[in-house]
Amino acid sequence: MLTPGLRDYVLEPPVGDHESTSKDPGTDLLLAALAALAPSFTVVAERGAPGSGARQLTWLDTFDWRLYRAGLVLELDQARRGGRLLLSQTDGTPRAEQPVTGWPPRRPAQDLPAGPVRDRITVLISPRALLPVVSAVSEVSVMRLLNADGKTVAWLTAERATVTAADTTAELPLCLSVAEVRGYPAQARKAAALLAAVPGASPASQSMFIAALTALGRHPADYTNGVDAEITAEMPGSVAVARLLLRLLDTLELNVDGVLRDIDTEFLHDFRVAVRRTRSAIKLLGEVLPADEANHYAQEFKWLGDLTTPTRDLDVHLLGFAATTEHLLAAAPADLEPFRAFLVRRRAREFRRLAAALRSPRFGVITDDWRKALLAVRDAGARKKRRQPTAAELATRTTARAFRRIAAQGGAITPDSAPESLHDLRKRCKELRYLLEFFAPLHDPVAYRKVVGDLKQLQDCLGEFQDCQVQREEIGALADAMLAEALAGRGTTTAATLLAMGEVAARLAVSQAEARADFARRFARFAGPAARPRISALLAEPGHPAEAEPETP
Amino acid sequence: MKIYATYNIKGGVGKTTAAVNLAYLSAADGQRTLLWDLDPQGAASFLFRIKPRVKGGGKALIRGTKTLEGAIKGTDFDNLDLLPADFTYRNMDLLLGTSQRKQTRKLAQLLRPLAAEYDNVFLDCPPSISLVSENVMHAADVLLVPLIPTTLSVRTLDQLTDFVADFEGARPEVRAFFSMVDRRKKLHQEITQDLLAKRAEVTAAAIPALSLIERMSVERAPVTASAPRSQAARAFRALWSEIRSDQE
Numbered sequence: 001m002l003t004p005g006l007r008d009y010v011l012e013p014p015v016g017d018h019e020s021t022s023k024d025p026g027t028d029l030l031l032a033a034l035a036a037l038a039p040s041f042t043v044v045a046e047r048g049a050p051g052s053g054a055r056q057l058t059w060l061d062t063f064d065w066r067l068y069r070a071g072l073v074l075e076l077d078q079a080r081r082g083g084r085l086l087l088s089q090t091d092g093t094p095r096a097e098q099p100v101t102g103w104p105p106r107r108p109a110q111d112l113p114a115g116p117v118r119d120r121i122t123v124l125i126s127p128r129a130l131l132p133v134v135s136a137v138s139e140v141s142v143m144r145l146l147n148a149d150g151k152t153v154a155w156l157t158a159e160r161a162t163v164t165a166a167d168t169t170a171e172l173p174l175c176l177s178v179a180e181v182r183g184y185p186a187q188a189r190k191a192a193a194l195l196a197a198v199p200g201a202s203p204a205s206q207s208m209f210i211a212a213l214t215a216l217g218r219h220p221a222d223y224t225n226g227v228d229a230e231i232t233a234e235m236p237g238s239v240a241v242a243r244l245l246l247r248l249l250d251t252l253e254l255n256v257d258g259v260l261r262d263i264d265t266e267f268l269h270d271f272r273v274a275v276r277r278t279r280s281a282i283k284l285l286g287e288v289l290p291a292d293e294a295n296h297y298a299q300e301f302k303w304l305g306d307l308t309t310p311t312r313d314l315d316v317h318l319l320g321f322a323a324t325t326e327h328l329l330a331a332a333p334a335d336l337e338p339f340r341a342f343l344v345r346r347r348a349r350e351f352r353r354l355a356a357a358l359r360s361p362r363f364g365v366i367t368d369d370w371r372k373a374l375l376a377v378r379d380a381g382a383r384k385k386r387r388q389p390t391a392a393e394l395a396t397r398t399t400a401r402a403f404r405r406i407a408a409q410g411g412a413i414t415p416d417s418a419p420e421s422l423h424d425l426r427k428r429c430k431e432l433r434y435l436l437e438f439f440a441p442l443h444d445p446v447a448y449r450k451v452v453g454d455l456k457q458l459q460d461c462l463g464e465f466q467d468c469q470v471q472r473e474e475i476g477a478l479a480d481a482m483l484a485e486a487l488a489g490r491g492t493t494t495a496a497t498l499l500a501m502g503e504v505a506a507r508l509a510v511s512q513a514e515a516r517a518d519f520a521r522r523f524a525r526f527a528g529p530a531a532r533p534r535i536s537a538l539l540a541e542p543g544h545p546a547e548a549e550p551e552t553p
Numbered sequence: 554m555k556i557y558a559t560y561n562i563k564g565g566v567g568k569t570t571a572a573v574n575l576a577y578l579s580a581a582d583g584q585r586t587l588l589w590d591l592d593p594q595g596a597a598s599f600l601f602r603i604k605p606r607v608k609g610g611g612k613a614l615i616r617g618t619k620t621l622e623g624a625i626k627g628t629d630f631d632n633l634d635l636l637p638a639d640f641t642y643r644n645m646d647l648l649l650g651t652s653q654r655k656q657t658r659k660l661a662q663l664l665r666p667l668a669a670e671y672d673n674v675f676l677d678c679p680p681s682i683s684l685v686s687e688n689v690m691h692a693a694d695v696l697l698v699p700l701i702p703t704t705l706s707v708r709t710l711d712q713l714t715d716f717v718a719d720f721e722g723a724r725p726e727v728r729a730f731f732s733m734v735d736r737r738k739k740l741h742q743e744i745t746q747d748l749l750a751k752r753a754e755v756t757a758a759a760i761p762a763l764s765l766i767e768r769m770s771v772e773r774a775p776v777t778a779s780a781p782r783s784q785a786a787r788a789f790r791a792l793w794s795e796i797r798s799d800q801e
Contacts, residue, residue, distance in 0.1 A: 050631065144629070150773065151602035152629040182634060183626030 008177040008204035009195050010211075026160050026174045029200060033158075033176055036194045041145040041187075043156065049142035051157070058135040059209050062128035063258060063267065065221040070124055073209055074117070076100070085117045092207060096120045127319055129264040134165040134212045136172070145191055153187035155179040163212035170215035175204060225251055225270045226437075227277065233392035233442050238288040239381035240391035242374045244438050245281055248274045249371055260355055265315040268354075272312055275305045280434045284398050288388065293373050300366045311354050313474065314347040316467075327507055331500030338497045342482050395439035400539050402432040407527045413519070419469055422519065426462035429455060447538040454526040454534075461515050461522045468512035475505045554668040555800060557675050558693035558725070562709060564680035567699040567732035569596045570766055570776075572677035574789040575697070575796070577775040580633035582797075584672040587625065587634045591645075591689070592679040595638030601628045602773050603637050610641030614663065615648040621663055622670075630778065634671075646684045655684060661692035682716075690717060693725040697796065699732035699760070702744040710752070728799065730792055731759035758791035 011029040034043055046052065056078040061067045067074050067087075072095065075086045082101035088094045098115030112118045112130065138161035145154040157179065161172040176195055180188035195201055206214070213219055229247040231240040252274040258267030279301045286294035321340055325333035357363060381388075389397070406428050413421050436443070436452055479501050485491035525531060557575065559568040569592065576588040590597035595605025603626050613619035625634045649656045664674060678689045690696060698713060700706040710729050717724050729752070731745050749755050760766070765776055765785045772779045777786045 149602045149604075152627075181627040183624075 008175055009192075009198075009201045010204045011174045011176060011198065011201050026171075029174050029198070030158055030176075033195055033198050033201070036198050037145065037156070037191060040190060040194065041147070041153070042150070044144045044146060046142045046144050046155075052140050052142040055138045055140050055159075056135065057138070057208070059133045059212070060130040061133050062125050063131055063263070064128065064223055064225065064270075066125050066128060067121065068220050072121070072124075073207070074121065074130070075209070085112075085115075087117045087120055090207075127264055128266050131263065134163055134209070134216065134218075136161045136163045136208065136212055138162070138172075145187070147187065153181055153184040154191050155181065156191065161208065161212070163215055165213075165216050165218065168216050170212075172208070172211055172215055175208070176201075177204075223254065225273060227434075228441075229438075231391050231439070231441060233390060235391045236288075236381040237285075237389040237391050237394035238377050240394065241281065241285045241288050242378035242381065244285075245278060246371070246374050246378065248278045248281070249367065249374065252278070253367060256358060260358060262351060262355075265312075265319060268308060268312055268315065272305065272308050275301055275308070276430070277434050277438075279305060280431045281438065284402065284431060284435060285394065285438075288394065289377060290373075297366075297370055297373075300370075304363070304366070307354055307357050310350040311347060313470070314343055314350060317343050317471070317474070318347065324504055324507075328500060328503055331496065331503050335494075335496040335500035336504070338492050338494065339478070339482070339501055342478065342485075342491070342493075346478075391439070392442055395435070395442050396539050399432070399435050399439065402428065402435055403527075403535055403539075406432060410523045410527055413523070415516075419465070422462055422516075423466050423469070426459070426466050429459050429462060433459065443538055447534065450534050451538050454531060458522045458526045461518050464515040465512055465519070468508040468515065472505050472508045472512070475501050475508075554664075554671055555673050555695070556664065556693045557673065557695045557697055557796075558678055558689045559675070559697045559699065560678045560686060560689060560693075560713075561699055562680060562682055562686075562713075563701075566701050567760060567766075568680070569600070569677050570769060571697060571699055571730075571732065571760065571789075571792075572675050573597050573600050573769070574775045574777045574786075575793050576633060576673075576675040577630060577777050578790060578793040579673045579675070579797075580630055581777075583632065585632050585670065586673045586675070587636060587667065587671045588675045588677060589621075589636040590638035590677050591642060591685065592638055592677055593640050593642040594679070595640075596770075597677045598635065598637040600769055600773055600775070601635050603628070603635055605638040605640065607637055607639040607641075610639050611645050612641060612648055615645065615659060617663075621667060629774075642679070642685075649684045649688060657684070657687050658691050660685075660688040664692055690725055691720070691723075695796070695800070696725045696727045698727060698729040700729050700748075700755075701733050702731055702738075702741040702748075704744070707744075707748060710754075714754070726799075727754050728756060728796060729754055730756040733762040734759045735762045756792060756795045758788065758795045760788050760792065761785070 011026075011033065037043055058076040058078070060074045060076060068090070071090050073088050073090055075088070077084050077086060082099060084097060084099045086094065087096040096116040096119075098113070098117045100113055100115075138159050141158045143156040143158070144152040145156055147153045155178070157177045159175045159177075161175075163170050163172055178188050178192045178195065196203070204211075210220065227244060227247055229240075229243040231243055252271055255267045255271040255274070258264070259271055279298065282289070282294050282298045282301065286298070318340070321336075321343075325336055328336070406425065409421070409425050409428060413425065433452070433455055436448065436455070440448060479498055482491055482493040483498070486493040527535075559572040559575075561568055572588060576586050580586040588597060588601075590605070593605075598605040607614065607619075607624045609619045614621060614624065621636060625636050627633075628635050649659055660676075667674065676689050676693060678686055696713070696717070698710060700710060710727075714727055717727060731741075731748075734745060735741050745759060749757065761784065763783075763785045765780060765783050769776050769779075776783060777789050780786055
């Protein structure tokens with residue numbers, strides 16, 4: 001019975017081996033390894049052994065690496081007929097496995113067949129789709145190592161792989177692994193020791209997945225929607241802002257393909273976040289950019305943001321649909337089905353508009369010219385003679401101003417204030433959050449975490465309030481539209497559907513009222529007198545974290 | 554875990570070839586299979602090219618100072634492991650019984666921890682009626698009895714069924730099959746047909762006398778693996794399929 005690989009070795013031509021003129025160093029190295037084993041074992045190739053022959057592997061993850069960030073690696077091992085999915089920890093420990101037949105990995109995988117792997121990963125990746133990260137085509141040869149009696153006492157596997165991601169291809173070094181036969185551990189150890197002594201052999205230090213990424217010049221988790229632009233406190237403000245905006249532009253561009261192919265809803269979400277952050281940065285930090293450009297791109301990014309709103313709103317409705325039906329008391333889930341079908345049709349229509357705009361010359365011009373403009377700012381910033389604020393000064397001034405506005409606006413909100421005042425405050429809070437995130441590397445991490453934690457609580461409350469408001473209004477508008485369709489003899493809307501939608505709207509009203517009731521407490525926690533020292537500590541001297549003032553309980 | 558034992562009081566009737574080939578076929582079905590070569594001659598171990606040696610000998614296994622698990626060797630075939638013979642097994646009777654106390658369920662007890670690891674276990678027993686064979690009969694779910702078609706073999710089967718019938722508690726099922734059948738001999742034909750008609754425990758599948766089966770000791774591999782299309786392999790497959798379908 002085979003046990004898992006005892007030891008893996010990578011064989012590469014020894015450094016300084018200039019004499020080797022062979023066109024196929026992999027074969028030369030394999031021959032060297034076999035020669036090293038020959039005095040102790042008879043090596044017999046085992047054609048047709050399980051696991052031998054051509055192998056096609058594809059590693060899958062979501063675009064934002066949700067599996068890898070959770071310490072998991074998902075591999076699709078394709079054979080001629082079907083294949084199997086293997087879920088393991090990053091250290092190689094297997095977690096779950098399931099066969100898959102007729103499941104093309106190029107297709108996003110919301111419809112992954114039922115099985116232990118799907119059970120394990122659905123919650124983790126939802127609502128994102130699985131995408132191929134890197135694939136490998138390899139040739140595996142399996143050999144028996146025989147003792148003097150002709151008994152198999154160990155197995156040797158040689159694997160040569162070509163790896164591909166996007167349009168890049170690389171060869172991995174020859175990998176040899178020794179597997180033990182039960183009851184013959186000493187022979188497997190001996191074989192491993194003989195291989196280790198072959199010139200150019202070294203123990204394999206990384207999995208094939210990581211080796212494949214490395215060979216292609218990539219590394220795991222190389223996408224995040226964060227704003228980790230490399231900025232420092234002393235850097236000119238204009239340079240820091242240009243770096244931030246370039247980082248946001250990268251994120252935006254990385255998501256365009258996924259949006260256009262409609263792979264999953266989160267490409268559009270990340271795209272929108274990048275647009276909003278860009279707009280906030282232009283608005284709050286635009287003073288360090290050329291004024292006419294700041295004005296022009298503020299308009300252009302507003303256009304981009306508005307363009308994406310209808311599709312995203314419908315995505316939000318559809319993503320929460322299952323939860324919505326669960327909360328129905330009077331109506332049956334089936335009553336809402338025409339509503340869902342209507343949302344799907346609407347979404348398809350809005351998506352076509354969005355896709356057309358993203359394929360338009362206007363969008364291409366925005367991204368290209370914006371990049372050129374930002375690169376010019378970044379490169380000119382360092383050369384400017386005129387005194388301009390440093391990144392730290394800019395951070396302090398703008399963050400303090402944003403905070404003061406929130407304190408004033410929020411402080412003026414009473415239980416009788418109009419919903420718009422909360423909506424407006426929500427936007428200011430988002431802006432402050434973005435500023436804090438932009439300049440996060442300049443802040444003291446402890447003070448930063450405290451302030452952001454409280455701000456997040458306040459934002460959640462305001463977000464809940466506003467989302468409920470928007471969704472209620474939308475349900476009203478959608479009900480009108482559905483009714484109009486029905487009257488025109490086109491839809492299948494019934495009274496039951498409209499009543500069920502009314503129930504959904506009523507439930508939203510309850511949640512909205514709860515959020516409204518919670519506002520005063522959350523606002524006081526973030527911006528009340530007790531919280532002020534936390535803000536002061538944060539703004540004391542970005543780049544040079546100061547001692548935090550003692551907090552008033 | 555199902556335990557099968559090939560047993561006959563007589564030697565040279567095809568116990569080991571049956572055990573080796575049936576164990577191989579079980580493994581080839583994807584069942585995790587262990588073959589324990591209990592015969593100190595070590596013929597089954599030899600056929601799998603495994604040295605007939607167990608550290609500490611039979612004594613260590615019976616006394617529990619060494620586990621069966623630790624003595625198991627992987628064969629050259631997927632899903633098939635072997636617990637080798639050891640020359641000290643010849644004294645196993647002495648280890649199992651003292652003048653005061655006879656242990657008849659020791660082997661069953663030793664095999665129990667392997668239940669999680671194996672689906673099927675085959676015990677290849679030495680000929681004779683002894684304390685070892687009594688242990689084997691208590692441990693086994695199915696006794697596979699090779700019979701050479703002679704008048705005496707009918708008596709052997711009767712003796713064995715009577716012996717097992719006297720067991721208290723669980724009794725193994727007895728399945729007999731004809732072995733080393735020479736279709737050219739009229740007597741062989743008569744006896745096989747007669748017994749098949751009279752005795753329900755005799756399988757329809759029989760193993761013919763074939764030189765290819767004798768050559769197993771030269772090839773050192775189950776004939777079902779080395780010559781899967783041969784008449785011999787077909788006969789063992791038919792036998793295994795009949796035994797297996799009984800158990801389903």
